[in-house]
Amino acid sequence: MSTDDTIEVVPLGGLGEFGMNIMAIRYRGSIVVVDVGMMFPRDDLLGVDLVVPEFTYLLEHRQEVKAVVLTHGHEDHIGALPYLLRELSIPIYGTPLTLGFARGRLAEHGLLQKAQLNRIGSRQTLEVGSMHLEFLSVTHSIADSLGIAITTPLGTIIHTGDFKFDQTPPDQKPTDYARFTHFAEQGVLALFSDSTNSERPGYTPSESNVRKHLDQIFHTSKGKIIVTCFASSIHRIQIVLELARESGRRVVTVGRSMKDNIGIARELGYLTLPEGVLADAREASRTPNDKLVLLCTGSQGEPLAALTKLALGKHKEFTVAEGDAVIISARSIPGNERRISHLINHFCYRGAAVYDESRWGVHVSGHGSQEELKLMINLTRPRFFVPVHGEFRQLFHHAVLAHETGIPRERILLAETGDIIALTPEKAEIRGKAPVGRRLIDEGGLAELDELVVRDRQHLSEEGVLMAVVAINKSTGRVEGLPEIVSRGHMQEDGGAKILAEAREVVLKTLRECSNEERSDSLVLTELIRTDLKRFMRKRTATHPMIVPVILEI
Template identity: 50%
Template sequence: MQTNKLKIIPLGGLGEFGMNCLALQWEDDILVIDAGLMFPESELLGVDIVVPDITYLVENKEKIRAIVLTHGHEDHIGGLPWILSEIKVPVYATEFTLAYVEGKLEEHHLLDETELIEIAPKQKFTIGPFIIEPIRVTHSLVDCVALAVETPVGIVIHTGDFKIDLSPLDDHAFDLHTFAEYGKRGVLALLQDSTNVERPGYTPSERAVRPRLDEIFSRARKKLFFSCFSSSIYRIRIAMELAREHKRKVCIIGRSMVESTEIAQDLGYLDVPTGLVINPGQMKDYPVDQLMVLISGTQGEPMSALSRAAVDNHKHARVDKGDTVVLSSRIIPGNEKGIFRVIDHLYRRDANVIYDDGSHGLIHVSGHGSQEEMRLLINLVKPKFFIPVHGDYRYLRRHAQIAMETGSVEHAIVIEDGDVLELDRDDARKIDKVTAGRVLIDSGSSIDVVEDLVIRDRRILSEDGIVLAILAINKRTGIVERTPEVVMRGFAAGDITEEARMCVMKTLDSLSGEEKTDYGMVKEKVRVDLKRLIQKSTGRRPLIMPVILEI
């Protein structure tokens, strides 16, 4: 009789959106699926990224055979440098995902010491006791796969992020046939993406945005700025095709957008005709009705290209009266304030701003399947056990409910980060809990773990001190009413207080009147410039808090 059991141990992504990471363990062999991050909430001051607590992996590092990635979004690959700095194992991913991973690892000086292995749909490979077949799925990014993992007790399928698009732009359709074949063979457990579980019906194909975007292009009379996620290769491809059809040259602005389009072009996902793309410096050589600017910053990030262009502070991207600005992405919860701040600035420039507010027609579609797609896949796979993944707890519970309603699932099991789910051919039950949670990272010059926010702030205050930059700004005019006060406590600042005050004044003088009304940008620029001055002068990294008093 079979006495050994398979363990499924989620370390991130079950109970929150982001930092997806899950371990499959059979005896002394562990396979890790995905290694994501999430971005911090606004109250996590001084934190750059949030990654899963990998204490369990570190404690069992000799058992880990590999990390396998489903696709290249940050919530699935962003934690790789953090994990690989602790654990040296091979990384398996598709060609496009590996291109993103290479750039990320090179940035953290981990590329030379990491073995990267390319995988492809329908090509099985073996890691320890696991036989893995990648299955083509469609998503908002290209080259995405689900993973069918053959274990000694049965087949486990992890969908990764998916929607069922049977007519994607690259003609690599969702592989329903292979999922159905596994359903006929018998599947022990299905782990399915829960992101859109609250949305009824089906998620439209990526092609569905083209008619509305075509209409926008045809009506634009001056420059057209197009912003989307830099990883949305399908959307970028549609924008470039429409630019060519409407006889517009394309200028690409923003580091992430430039990198993504270069990778997509190199790997054949973007076919860019010669002469279509111009350098930013060439924009002045063309009439305004013959230009499309592909620009990053769709989520209102304070120092992104679009945010700077919105306040007329970008070297090349200038938004003028009558220009059209399209934000072809969803508003991620938590980013509303920054996005609407940018939109306000764009309206001040008399631009025609089109964003996903429900009234402009379809300019964005989700990359995640809705309820009917979830039901379709469940009915094809017919798993014995169903395990929802990716999402807040209420999403997981709702997803389990939908799975049971299909009648194709024997048991739906909701687990969270740290739970140990043990399975054999007949039974599945939670038996234990391992260390799990969030690790806060300050990725300034190196990867520094913020073990606890309070402890971190106390350490900074005790060792490096605090700097308060107090700015009195007229709410109506944006004018700085009096010389800024700079208060330094907790470190030997020498005689740089006056120098710091002059630094703040210089920063404020460099801002336009409109920028001064954008307190998010004011605070960030003051903080960055003060940090640079203080580090150079004293070697310290104090907690810097710009405070704006509205007069």
């Protein structure tokens, strides 16, 4: 525990990057963790399914960690929860829909039975040590989203969560302006505010605006309609279901997460299914194309998702034909633009009309633009301001907006993941660095990947591999036959045979110069061959393939 009376705020992810949002707030021996998010991997993280934060800071203070509070149910805020609960047994607090989505994640990891899940809602409160938490309703692209006001004897911190100011939200539950202004009247020590759209001028359109654009497509399309969005976008899914009913179409859900989330939202009362609108694959086979809607996962071009299989003509039950409409009702997560572009090309090749956010208004952001970010600052009037959630460019532009609203530069703190932010009524400063990092998860194989494994995969993808297969008589140390040199992903066929023949001579020379003792020690021989081949390839071809000697002891 800190020797002086300060509030420590430690972002363990989400600052300087999109995703992996997690923040620890520590005061007088108690820690509240706000969100436990994951991040989708970049294309160069080969074979990695998701990225989760390191929890070293929390494990070092495990006795002080009292609660996890979840602002909403998006994967970048709840997706790493199972990996934290493997390490710590702590109560989890969230709204019903957020916990519903988290429950599914925990069940997949066999952790549901031991998880301590507690429902909270807007304007409800929670006491954690000397911290008093109140949950504040905000509008976002997912229902049941919250901001959090954390009051201590030193003052109140407000964490906005992800938000925008939607005046006509589909569920008629607008942001709780009254409570935000209430805390402003009491005095807000620090505001930690969502920076995602800090570079976008003006206001973010309402979720309700999407309906009129989708409605036009539904009424003009002559073939089947394929809609993809995030499976957690319950508001968007509700709009699609209602438009399908109005246009006399049946809806088939394609993709496990879409089916699961619709089931969860329906059970909890967040989604209303028009009678007779849902159909299964068998019913769909008897439904004319102009009466059919496919609601799919895979908006980010994930290789094994339903949408990609449809685009490539590999789906078992449905095909895409000329006259069909494909609606990509989701934003491109940074890094996925190329995959999505390829996806659109494949749909166009099959004659489908593709509608995305770039031209057709079929998606709106769930994050506030510049004028809304200024409004949040003016509503809360904080003494100190810390932008969160975004790459450094978004954090920087949000800091500029805060200064424009009147906050002095010396009271604006540009922090990064791992910074230990110390808050008192007089000062906000960075007091060192907490241990942070990321864990690379391969859900299809090993539970966790080492950075070295990923670097090896990158090396193989960029430079290829050169294998030298050598048979050694174990008893005599003699070489049996000629070494075999195998190259994959490294050189063109033209000229390649000559270089491989030269590489064989290099290996033979290495073997001739080895003593019987060296030849009989496979570890030593492996390293000698690797070193000589590596030197040869660098000089001869100016390339750096991965060298893999294979010693067969016979």
